[in-house]
Amino acid sequence: xxxxxxxxxxxxxxRFFWTAGAQGQLxxxxxxxxxxxxxxxxxxxxxxxxxxxxxxxxxGTGTIDTYTVNYQQWRPGLEVPYVIARVAIDGAPGVFLTxxxxxxxxxxxxxxxxxxxxxxxxxxxxxPLFEKIA
Amino acid sequence: xxxxxxxITGIGQSEVGVRLQxxxxxxxxxxxxxxxxxxxxxxxxxxxxxxYPGRSxxxxxxxxxGADELIDALGIRARWHLGSLEISSQLGAxxxxxxxxxxxxxxxxxxxxTVYEAAAISRPEEYTPLVRDRVDGYSQWFTPxxxxxxxxxxxxxxMRHVKxxxxxxxxxAQIALNDRANAMLNPxxxxxxxxxxxxxxSARMISTPLCLYDCDRYTDASTVLIVSxxxxxxxxxxxxxxxxxxxxTVERHSWDQAEWMACYPTGxxxxxxxxxxxxxxxTAQLYDxxxxxxxxxxxxxxxxxxxxxxxxxxxxxxxxxxxxLPLNTFGGQLGAGRLHGFGFAHEAVVQLRGLGGKRQIxxxxxxxxxxxxxxxxxxxxxxxxx
Numbered sequence: 315x316x317x318x319x320x321x322x323x324x325x326x327x328x329r330f331f332w333t334a335g336a337q338g339q340l341x342x343x344x345x346x347x348x349x350x351x352x353x354x355x356x357x358x359x360x361x362x363x364x365x366x367x368x369x370x371x372x373x374g375t376g377t378i379d380t381y382t383v384n385y386q387q388w389r390p391g392l393e394v395p396y397v398i399a400r401v402a403i404d405g406a407p408g409v410f411l412t413x414x415x416x417x418x419x420x421x422x423x424x425x426x427x428x429x430x431x432x433x434x435x436x437x438x439x440x441x442p443l444f445e446k447i448a
Numbered sequence: 449x450x451x452x453x454x455x456i457t458g459i460g461q462s463e464v465g466v467r468l469q470x471x472x473x474x475x476x477x478x479x480x481x482x483x484x485x486x487x488x489x490x491x492x493x494x495x496x497x498x499x500y501p502g503r504s505x506x507x508x509x510x511x512x513x514g515a516d517e518l519i520d521a522l523g524i525r526a527r528w529h530l531g532s533l534e535i536s537s538q539l540g541a542x543x544x545x546x547x548x549x550x551x552x553x554x555x556x557x558x559x560x561x562t563v564y565e566a567a568a569i570s571r572p573e574e575y576t577p578l579v580r581d582r583v584d585g586y587s588q589w590f591t592p593x594x595x596x597x598x599x600x601x602x603x604x605x606x607m608r609h610v611k612x613x614x615x616x617x618x619x620x621a622q623i624a625l626n627d628r629a630n631a632m633l634n635p636x637x638x639x640x641x642x643x644x645x646x647x648x649x650s651a652r653m654i655s656t657p658l659c660l661y662d663c664d665r666y667t668d669a670s671t672v673l674i675v676s677x678x679x680x681x682x683x684x685x686x687x688x689x690x691x692x693x694x695x696x697t698v699e700r701h702s703w704d705q706a707e708w709m710a711c712y713p714t715g716x717x718x719x720x721x722x723x724x725x726x727x728x729x730x731t732a733q734l735y736d737x738x739x740x741x742x743x744x745x746x747x748x749x750x751x752x753x754x755x756x757x758x759x760x761x762x763x764x765x766x767x768x769x770x771x772x773l774p775l776n777t778f779g780g781q782l783g784a785g786r787l788h789g790f791g792f793a794h795e796a797v798v799q800l801r802g803l804g805g806k807r808q809i810x811x812x813x814x815x816x817x818x819x820x821x822x823x824x825x826x827x828x829x830x831x832x833x834x
Contacts, residue, residue: 320580322588354589354702380611382603385653388596398595398655400604400704412704414593425611441592 317391321439327355330369335433335440339371342406351406374431376401376444379410383420397423401444417445451678454546455688456831457556458487458674459797464636464785466566468668472512473521476562479672480522487674488685489556495527496554498675500541500561500789502531507578509568509666511561518560528553536696536714537735537821538789539829542673543694549677556683557675561790565666586702599663599738601703602822603655606740610657612755615743617657619758621648623739624661624782626767626775631783633769633807638667638785662739667785671794689797692815692832693722699824710826711741711819715748718828726750729830730813731799732773733792736780741822746775749817749828774799774809789820793829800833 322332334341343352346368350361358365381399397415415423416432429444460482462475470478484491503514515531518524528548535544538561545557568575583591595601609615624643631637643661651659681688695717699706719725726749734749736742743757751773752760761767767775778784778795785791796816798804819828 319594320583320591322592323582323584325584328588353705354586380604380608382600382607382658383653383656384594384600384603386597386599386655388594392594395653396594398593398600398604408705410704412590412593412595425608439592443593 316393317389319436319441321436324439327357331355332439334369334371335435335442338433340374340403340431340442341369341371342403342409343367344370351409353406353409372403372405375404375447376429377404378415378423378425378427378429380425381415381423395420399423399444401429411442414443415445416443422446450550450552451680452550453678454549454691455676455678455681456542456673456691456793456797457676457681457684457686457688458483458485458489459794460486460672461636461794462670464638464667464669464787466638466666466668467570468567472562472564472668472670473517475668475670476513476518476560476672477522479560479670480558483558483672483674486686489674489683491522491524493683494524494556494558496545496548496557497524497526497529498541498545498548498557498559499531500535500538501533508575509565510563512564512568513562524558528557536698536827537825539793539818539820539827540696542675542793542829543696543827545675546691546694549675552677555677555680558672559675560670560672561788562670563786563788564668565786567668569666589702589704597655598823599658600655602738602740603658605709605744606657609740609743609755609758613758615657615758617649618645619762620657620662620739620743621645622761622764622767623736623742623780624648626764627736627780627783630769630777630807631779633805634778634784637779637783639779639783658738658740661782664737664781664786667787669785669787671787671790673790673793673797687801687833689800690832690834691829692724693718693830694828695721696827701824703823706824709744709748710821710824711745711748712754714826714828715745715750718830719750722830724815724830728815729773729817730811731777731796731809731816732775733777733796733816733818734775735789735792735820735822736776736782737786737788737822739782742776742780744822745819749819769807769809777804777807777809792820793818793831796831800831
C-alpha cells in the first residue's frame with residue numbers, strides 16, 4: 315500500500331496501545347478489579363466501573379472473526395486489493411481489532427484462520443497488522 | 449391529558465439528483481412546501497423541528513442544514529426541536545418527534561433529512577473537503593488500516609453470512625435488482641435504468657462480497673415527514689398514518705467491538721411493544737444503503753430466521769411489487785438515491801395512502817414497516833392506516 319496510512323492522533327488514553335509495538339507487545343487495558351479487558355482504552359472499566367485499569371500484554375495471536383477484500387481505491391495511490399479483517403484477540407475475551415492481514419495472497423484468508431501480530435512502524439506509532447500462522 | 453398517539457401527516461420530497469445547484473436550504477424548503485400542502489397546514493402551525501444528524505460542520509455535505517438554521521430561516525415558532533447525530537439512526541429523529549407530540553411539547557413537528565454530498569464534492573471551494581492528517585475517536589480503529597468506508601465495515605458483516613449461512617451473490621443481487629425495478633416506476637428515483645443479473649455479477653467489487661451495485665451513491669435531496677399529535681389531526685387534510693410502534697437501539701459504537709448489528713435487538717424490541725405481528729405487515733421499507741443491510745433487517749424483524757435472509761429473497765419474487773412482502777417499493781437507496789433513511793418512511797406513507805401510482809402495491813395496504821440504520825444504530829417504525 316504505497317499511499318501513506320492515516321495514523322492515529324496519540325493522547326494520554328491511547329498512547330500505550332499505539333506505541334506498545336516498540337517492545338514487540340500487543341497491550342490492552344485490563345481492569346485490576348474484575349479482570350475484564352477495556353477496549354477502546356478509557357480510564358474506567360466498562361464491566362464494573364473501577365478506575366483501576368492498566369495496560370497488560372497479551373500473546374499477540376488471534377483468530378479471524380470476519381474479513382473483506384477491499385478493491386476500491388479510496389485514496390490516490392492506494393494499492394488494492396488488500397484484506398481488512400476483524401481479529402478476535404487471544405487471551406482478551408470480547409476484544410477485537412480491525413486490521414490488515416498481510417504476508418499472504420488475499421484469496422488465502424478465511425474466517426477462523428489463526429493469525430499473529432506483525433507491527434508496522436510509523437515513527438512512534440506501531441500499527442498492529444496480522445499475518446497467518448503457518 | 450397528553451395525546452395517546454402520534455401520526456405522520458404531510459410528507460414531501462425535493463428534486464432528487466447529483467450535483468444540484470439549488471441550495472440545500474431551498475431543497476429543504478421544497479420538501480417542506482410539499483408536505484405542508486398535502487397536510488393543508490401553514491408554516492405558522494408548525495411548532496417543532498427534528499432532524500438527523502443536525503448541522504455537520506466538519507463535513508457539510510453530509511448534513512448542511514441544522515434545525516436551528518431552519519427554524520430561523522422559516523420563522524418557525526418552535527416549542528421543541530432536535531438536531532442530533534447521537535440518536536438511534538436517521539429515523540430516530542421521527543421517533544423523537546413522536547415522543548414530543550405524545551408528551552404535548554409540540555403539535556406539528558417537521559422532521560427532515562437533507563443530503564448534499566454529491567453537490568458538495570463537486571464544489572470544493574464552497575464545501576471544504578474533509579482532510580485529516582491524523583484520526584482520533586472511533587476513526588482511529590479503522591482508518592489507519594485503510595478501512596475507510598462503511599462499505600468495508602458492512603462487508604465484514606455480510607461476509608459472515610456468506611461463510612456461515614451460505615449467502616450467495618445471486619441472493620444478495622435481489623436487493624439491487626428489486627430496487628432498480630421499482631425505481632423505474634418512481635418518477636423521482638435517481639437511477640431509472642434497468643439492472644440485470646448479468647450486469648450485477650460482472651460488476652467490479654468494492655469490498656467483498658459487496659460489488660458496485662450493492663452500494664448507494666452520493667445524492668442531493670431533502671425528505672420531509674410531518675409528525676402530528678393525536679389531538680391535532682383534525683387540523684390536517686391528508687390521511688393520517690399512525691405510528692403504531694417504534695423501537696431504536698445502539699450497539700457498541702465502535703463497529704468492530706459490536707458483536708452484531710443493532711437491527712437485531714431493534715427488531716425484537718419492536719414486536720414486544722405491539723400486538724401486531726410480522727405477518728400483518730403489507731410492505732417493508734428497509735434500509736439498504738448497502739444491500740446486505742436490508743437482508744439483515746428482514747431477519748431482524750422476524751420475516752425469516754437469522755441466517756435465512758438470502759434464501760428468503762431467492763429469485764426475488766417474494767419481495768417484488770406483486771410479491772408476498774413488497775420491499776423498498778420506491779427503489780430503496782440503491783435505486784431512488786441516498787435519501788439516508790427518510791426515504792423509507794416517506795414511501796411507507798405513500799403506499800399506505802394508495803398514492804404510489806405505477807408502483808402502488810395491490811390489496812389496500814394498512815400496515816407498513818420503515819427501518820433505518822445499519823451497523824451500531826437502528827430504528828424501526830411500525831405504521832398503520834386505521
